[in-house]
Structure formats: C-alpha cells, structure tokens
Amino acid sequence: MQNSFYSNVELIGLLGFPIKQSFSPFIHNIAAELTGTKLIYLPFEVHSSNLKNAVKGITALGIKGFNVTVPHKVAVADFMSKLSEEASITGSVNTVVNELGKLIGYNTDVYGINESLLPYKSQISSNDVCVIGAGGAARSVIYTLIRNFKPKTIYLINRTAEHSESLRQHFKSKMRYDSIITNELQQPDLLNVMNNCSLVVNCTSVGMFPDVDDSVVTNHQLFVKDQIVFDIVYNPVKTKFLQLAESSGATTINGLKMFVLQAAKSFNHWTGVEFPIDKVYKSLLLYVGK
Numbered sequence: 664m665q666n667s668f669y670s671n672v673e674l675i676g677l678l679g680f681p682i683k684q685s686f687s688p689f690i691h692n693i694a695a696e697l698t699g700t701k702l703i704y705l706p707f708e709v710h711s712s713n714l715k716n717a718v719k720g721i722t723a724l725g726i727k728g729f730n731v732t733v734p735h736k737v738a739v740a741d742f743m744s745k746l747s748e749e750a751s752i753t754g755s756v757n758t759v760v761n762e763l764g765k766l767i768g769y770n771t772d773v774y775g776i777n778e779s780l781l782p783y784k785s786q787i788s789s790n791d792v793c794v795i796g797a798g799g800a801a802r803s804v805i806y807t808l809i810r811n812f813k814p815k816t817i818y819l820i821n822r823t824a825e826h827s828e829s830l831r832q833h834f835k836s837k838m839r840y841d842s843i844i845t846n847e848l849q850q851p852d853l854l855n856v857m858n859n860c861s862l863v864v865n866c867t868s869v870g871m872f873p874d875v876d877d878s879v880v881t882n883h884q885l886f887v888k889d890q891i892v893f894d895i896v897y898n899p900v901k902t903k904f905l906q907l908a909e910s911s912g913a914t915t916i917n918g919l920k921m922f923v924l925q926a927a928k929s930f931n932h933w934t935g936v937e938f939p940i941d942k943v944y945k946s947l948l949l950y951v952g953k
C-alpha cells in the first residue's frame with residue numbers, strides 16, 4: 664500500500680459486545696478491495712458503560728461511520744442527531760454515518776429481513792406469526808412484518824415479560840398496530856402457540872458462536888412441517904434452532920442473506936458505492952466453509 668492510501672482512507676468501526684464472532688470486518692474489507700474503495704473496517708469491543716464515550720470519540724476523531732451490534736442497537740439511538748424513518752420507528756440503529764460531526768442513524772437490518780422473507784410472503788400474510796426475543800433485532804423484524812407482510816397476529820415470545828410488553832406498547836403507539844400478543848418463553852402452552860404459526864423467527868442471540876449448542880427453545884415439537892423458520896443468527900450458519908426446526912420438517916432460512924444485504928445498504932450509506940453482493944456472498948460462503 665502507498666502512503667497516499669492512508670492519507671485518504673476512511674475508517675469505519677463496529678461497536679458491540681461481544682464482537683469476535685462478527686463477519687462484518689471480513690465482508691466490508693472485501694467489498695472495499697473489490698470496488699477499489701479506500702475504506703478500512705475495524706471492530707471495537709465496547710461495553711455498555713462506555714458506549715456514550717465511544718460514540719463521542721468517533722465524532723471527535725472524524726471517523727466516517729460505524730455499525731452497531733448486540734447489545735447497543737437501541738441504546739445508541741439516543742446519541743444520534745437524526746434518525747431515518749426505519750430507525751425512528753423501530754428505535755433500533757445498526758448503521759451510523761458521520762456527516763460533518765452530525766451522526767445520522769439508519770436501520771439497514773429492515774432491508775435484509777424484508778429480502779430474506781419476501782420469497783415466503785404468501786405464507787406469511789394474513790397468518791399468525793411468532794417472534795422470539797424483544798431486543799433490537801425483534802423491533803426490526805416486527806416493523807418489517809407489520810409494514811410489508813401484514814400478518815394476522817404477532818405472538819411475541821420472550822424470557823422477560825416486561826420487555827415484550829414494552830415492545831407491544833411501542834408498536835401500538837408508533838405504528839397503531841394492536842395485534843401483538845405477548846407470551847413467556849416458559850409458559851406451558853407454548854407448543855400450541857408456536858404450532859399454529861406459519862412463521863417463527865428467532866430474534867435472540869442464543870446459539871451464536873461460540874455457544875453453538877444452545878437454542879432459545881429446545882423441543883423440536885414446537886416446530887411443524889410447512890412452517891417457515893428464520894434465525895437472524897448467521898454464525899454458525901445452521902444454528903441449533905434451525906437444526907431443531909429442520910428435524911420437524913420446517914423450511915429454514917439462515918441469517919446469512921440478511922447479514923450480507925444489511926451490510927450492502929450500510930456500505931452504500933457510507934461510501935455511495937454499490938456493494939458487490941454476489942461476489943461478497945461467494946467469498947463469505949468459502950470463508951464459513953459452505
């Protein structure tokens with residue numbers, strides 16, 4: 664590399680905790696190389712107690728932008744100067760652009776989720792669906808479902824009842840949507856609830872590398888044939904959750920497509936350059952050994 668590379672290069676960060684499992688540095692640096700974009704993408708492991716300082720530091724250093732991942736997607740929204748429509752309604756930010764010291768928060772997860780579910784639209788619309796988890800990822804999935812898929816009822820299943828109740832209230836006030844029914848993960852009739860849903864989405868980080876033997880639910884009978892089961896976790900590609908669903912004959916969707924497409928939108932926000940989706944996807948498949 665020439666010296667001129669370093670004088671013109673833009674730095675993009677990733678803020679999260681933990682961060683080591685993320686493939687974002689891999690795909691953004693490949694995209695930069697493939698498109699000849701002067702960009703370096705680096706992960707920063709930031710604890711929740713340091714998030715505000717980390718964001719201030721990014722502004723002070725004039726860093727072009729950053730991605731936000733677990734568990735900061737909701738908390739980071741408070742530090743933005745402006746939010747896109749998706750980020751504002753979901754209250755979840757995964758992409759930030761530093762425009763001359765003003766931080767603009769976007770939610771590109773919504774795009775990745777929408778594209779992953781689109782092939783199954785007819786099975787989802789007007790049917791019951793089930794969302795597990797009540798964090799930032801769940802907000803993006805629920806927003807996408809309400810906006811573009813119009814399910815009959817969204818069963819929101821979560822470990823902590825207050826979190827799912829607050830999400831139900833959030834969508835009632837932000838989108839005037841009143842068909843979310845909250846359920847606890849441990850409730851005895853969970854099987855009946857899940858078996859009736861045409862779509863089940865895992866929006867928790869349970870099962871993510873290195874805890875690959877974990878699953879937010881452990882009974883394969885919760886899944887049924889003809890059901891669509893989507894896991895937003897992409898590392899590993901086939902999570903324990905998807906293995907259980909597959910063993911019951913369900914159609915499974917892994918998180919890899921969503922991951923690449925949210926990245927493509929983010930890259931474009933930072934650089935204005937088109938992300939080489941197919942080439943990056945192929946490199947990623949080789950990288951994860953598929």
Ligand code: ATR
Nearest residue numbers: 733734736796797798799800801822823826867868
């Ligand atoms: P993200 O912003 O990516 O969604 P998050 O805000 O940390 O991440 O949310 C994670 C979700 O996964 C939460 O709904 C959490 O449940 P609680 O509301 O009870 O905290 C859920 N979650 C995390 N670990 C879990 C576990 N071991 N079992 C069940 N649910 C879990």
